[in-house]
Amino acid sequence: NAGVMQNPRHLVRRRGQEARLRCSPMKGHSHVYWYRQLPEEGLKFMVYLQKENIIDESGMPKERFSAEFPKEGPSILRIQQVVRGDSAAYFCASSPNGGLATGELFFGEGSRLTVL
Amino acid sequence: DAKTTQPTSMDCAEGRAANLPCNHSTISGNEYVYWYRQIHSQGPQYIIHGLKNNETNEMASLIITEDRKSSTLILPHATLRDTAVYYCTPRQNSGGSNYKLTFGKGTLLTVNP
Numbered sequence: 433n434a435g436v437m438q439n440p441r442h443l444v445r446r447r448g449q450e451a452r453l454r455c456s457p458m459k460g461h462s463h464v465y466w467y468r469q470l471p472e473e474g475l476k477f478m479v480y481l482q483k484e485n486i487i488d489e490s491g492m493p494k495e496r497f498s499a500e501f502p503k504e505g506p507s508i509l510r511i512q513q514v515v516r517g518d519s520a521a522y523f524c525a526s527s528p529n530g531g532l533a534t535g536e537l538f539f540g541e542g543s544r545l546t547v548l
Numbered sequence: 549d550a551k552t553t554q555p556t557s558m559d560c561a562e563g564r565a566a567n568l569p570c571n572h573s574t575i576s577g578n579e580y581v582y583w584y585r586q587i588h589s590q591g592p593q594y595i596i597h598g599l600k601n602n603e604t605n606e607m608a609s610l611i612i613t614e615d616r617k618s619s620t621l622i623l624p625h626a627t628l629r630d631t632a633v634y635y636c637t638p639r640q641n642s643g644g645s646n647y648k649l650t651f652g653k654g655t656l657l658t659v660n661p
Contacts (some may be wrong), residue, residue: 436591474635474650474651474653474654475649476651476652477647480647490649491648523592525591525592527647533550536597537592537594538594539591540591541589
């Protein structure tokens with residue numbers, strides 16, 4: 433039962449370093465979504481991607497954050513020059529189609545980034 | 549998007565029904581009510597959703613009031629593994645940006661032995 437796979441599960445970076453978070457969607461899913469959950473806060477949408485395309489990045493911070501979902505391989509969320517405020521759990525979700533006809537998103541276990 | 553209000557925490561005895569309320573008085577006519585939960589250190593898990601009729605699946609039942617301003621998620625026989633934060637979130641179900649799930653603080657349900 434291969435669900436959404438995220439790695440690493442835990443990542444520690446020093447201020448100024450880069451963080452790369454990877455997400456492999458469920459088999460047959462071509463739509464990927466990234467969310468961020470800050471400590472003691474709710475989940476917030478960041479970006480929605482299909483293969484090789486960014487559909488909606490309205491929730492992404494304007495600087496230092498980027499995402500991609502190449503034709504081959506996992507989706508990558510990249511955070512450059514990390515700061516302490518980037519410490520959070522980053523969740524990836526996938527769905528088999530856009531529009532979410534069934535309304536269900538399938539989430540991974542998350543990647544927990546700690547910036548020292 | 550409609551705002552929601554949920555109790556911060558609730559307790560339930562193992563084997564008993566857990567009834568989790570959610571107020572969404574500003575919900576619009578084309579928004580469904582979605583429920584997700586998040587067990588500690590795990591990703592959110594979809595539970596159920598509905599528009600205006602009551603819904604039931606293998607996990608839970610969803611009761612939506614006639615005016616759609618509130619709903620109740622019912623776990624009929626709570627187990628220790630149901631201890632989690634439960635999120636209620638209204639959302640459009642087709643087109644638009646219905647993937648923009650936004651969770652608030654939710655309700656921490658603690659199931660006690």
